[in-house]
Amino acid sequence: MERDGAGAVAVVTIDREEALNALDVATLTELRDRLREVGGDSAVRAVVLTGAGEKAFAAGADIKYMSGLDAEQAKAWGALGHETTAALESMPKPAIAAINGFALGGGCELALACDLRYASARAKLGQPEINLAIVPGWGGTQRLTRVCGIGVAKDLIFTGRTVDAGEALRIGLINEIADPVLERALEVAHSLAAKSAGALALAKRLVNMAPDALDAEAREFGELFDSADAKEGLAAFVEKRPPRFTAR
Ligand code: CAA
Secondary structure (H helix, E strand, O other), rough: OOOOOOOOEEEEEOHHHOOHHHHHHHHHHHHHHHHHHHHHHHOEEEEEEEEEOEEEEEEEEEEHOOOOHHHHHHHHHHHHHHHHHHHHHOOOOOOEEEEEEEEEHHHHHHHHHOOOOEEEEOOOOHHHHHOOOOOOOOOOHHHHHHHOHHHHHHHHHHHEEEEEEEHHHHHHOOOEEEHHHHHHHHHHHHHHHHHOOOHHHHHHHHOOOOOOOHHHHHHHHHHHOHHHHHHHHHHHHHHOOOOOOOOO
């Protein structure tokens, strides 16, 4: 992890280049801890997440490690991934992914947990878990759906296909293609670090609340059926007459 001179922007680098930054227990645990640390440090106003080297942001969870897990161990492994993505999503400051190459499986899920995603033209993204007969386990089924919509999420998760940077931009998976990508991510991070930290934190919290509206919708939709206006509106349609609403 590095910080700029004033400490306002922290760069967290996934550093396991020999395995294309695939995340094993040690790497993922350290990543979670670093993200929690910068998330809780009020001097840090924005965080950039990237991968070491030229080839990969992160090629996913370590498949060699996962190949030996039973269900209980896999649950603990999934929980560690969720803690890491939650650290990105819940930190009260912008988290920006600088996607410098492959962002596959858990790598794509880390990027999805960031607030903004910038990618090099050579980046390749996807959720290829289905090809291993598993599914995304660090929030991908939810966050990819949230970011790109249910149609795109099902396409990428069902087929396991990889998209290049151009397609990723078109489907809304990334915000922008930029090279050198870290430079661009830092530029945005510094511009955000200069804004009101309180207003930014609130904006992030409110935008991230959006999925919770689904529960609220289900509840409120039902409760509305007790209202006089709903009874009237539905009845009026059935009786082929204009409704007479009374409530404000
Ligand atoms: N786990 C463990 N090791 C990995 C890895 C991974 N996810 N991805 C790459 N590596 C290792 C390779 O085994 C190889 O190591 P060795 O030199 O010791 O053999 C090294 O990184 C370089 O990889 P390649 O030789 O395969 O490089 P390439 O350029 O030919 O291919 C690639 C690059 C297309 C990314 C390919 O490595 C690949 O397909 N990797 C797996 C991607 C993947 O399926 N990710 C999803 C994992 S599942 C997951 O993440 C679940 C979840 O939701 C949490």
